[in-house]
Amino acid sequence: MSDLMDYDEVMERFDPALGLEVHVELNTATKMFCGCDNTPGGEPNTKTCPVCLGLPGSLPVVNGKAVESAIRIGLALNCQVASWCRFARKNYFYPDMTKNFQTSQYDEPICFDGHVNIDVDGETYRIDIERVHMEEDAGKLTHAGVTGRIHGADYSLVDYNRAGTPLMEIVTRPILGLGERTPVVARAYMAHLRELMVALGVSDARMEAGNMRCDANVSLAPKGAHVLGTRSETKNVNSLKAVEGALRHEIRRQGALLAAGERVIQETRHWHEEGWTSPGRSKEEAEDYRYFPEPDLVPVAAGASWVEQLRATLPEPPAQRRARLQAAWGFADLEMRDVTGTPGSIDLIEATVTAGASAASARKWWLGELARRANERGIELAEVGVSAAQVAGVQRLVDAGTINDKLARAVFDGLLAGEGTPDEIVAARGLAVVSDDGALGAAVDAAIAAHPDVAQKIRDGKVQAAGALIGAIMKQMRGKADAARVRQLILEKLS
């Protein structure tokens, strides 16, 4: 492992420059240039055709939806949209690409010259976007052999299901002047992009699934020198934590090299989850992709009216929407942070409120009981199998006093088991709270008789001892007693 300089010392001596290239896989139904199913995964090589296998004589045709997504992404990043642009072939030899070229864009990206503002701890940072271009993803390699890693692999196995998945590359201009906050701002930018992609509905943007990944470029220059140093590019970083970690590591590694009078080699590097990077391919002279215009695809010409139609489909910016909903729901910052930290919950809570529940109760169910169930099964909250309307229905029963929160959990069991509406489940499972004084009164009398010592304490004025009796009654009635009424009855009988 490389020598590292103390982070604070690097910051005293050097200015970092940051550049981020983010790849986003679109969630279109089909691939970029062919009609193969674009849903991720599946058995190997079940989603291929002559086009995405690059067989001779096959002809690609552009997925119009993917172009729309690209333009919408560009607009959401405040970019210009090219009125005319072409695809280009990026030539290289590697088994993840059968054609020996990647269909991409080169000097004519579909979107360019944008910017986003990123908020970090109350400070706003402007990130300039150089370009957004369209390309295709490559196949998936599995390195077989002795070590399972690429070095020492005997051979590679290739699955082309992912080959041809629409891929958007979002490239920043060099970002200067962030100083010690460079890694944190990079992380916040990634989080911003992820949230934006989800809001646009153009990508699942799950970094852990590789839907969104980042090539993080960083270089150091002597403090105040206003020049750009030699950069390293850490490839395919696929979590927010890793983006921050990889940049911190590279800054410390480069700082140590420069301080020792050595030079930084311009190269790609690989991030290791244990917290370090290792060298990949040296980029000096190696990069010559011999781009040329793709002859099999005609240019894309985004006319002004089409662009304006797409602009009209842009969602409310996520940060603005968050602020609006927080105010409408009356959530404290801390409560809202939980919502923001649970993917999908803001939409579910909003829909539940629309369906008639209070914001507080919607939040309680989605971030409590239902988040717990989603976590247990390792799935997204939206996939938990209960709809916003059903949650609102359950809460309506709680508000009406028909069930309590504990019984509501059993209603969710019933909903997940497909037993019908919340009302039907309460009836079928006999979950309604008993508030009939006859039944409750008998239970209270029995409890007083069974716990004479507790009853005496209550008679002596220790009202809080009633909790023990309520607990016993709830247990006996399997949670179905109306706790508030039980308490009243106990106090009436013992006063």
Place this chain on the structure above:
Amino acid sequence: MALTTADVARLADLARIELSAEELERFAPELDIVLAAVASVSEVAGSDVTPMSHALALTNVFRDDVVRPSLTPAQALAMAPAVEDDRFRAPRILTEEG
């Protein structure tokens, strides 16, 4: 513009074509003639001729985002020189990134 044998060697390397020293010597002047022939086109094309990269004056040829049947794995792998676990088996890769 004269292509050197070093230029040709670099291009051959990028294209993964192995050329002998004799071939490099022979191809450099031959490719020069090809380039000169292409260059003569730009002499003919005046400023009134728009440069074009495509034979058709079409734009925005798009496909609807509708799934069409794929090949079966057996069909996809039929012409592969080597197959393992329904995947294409490729030679080991030493020098490039993963």
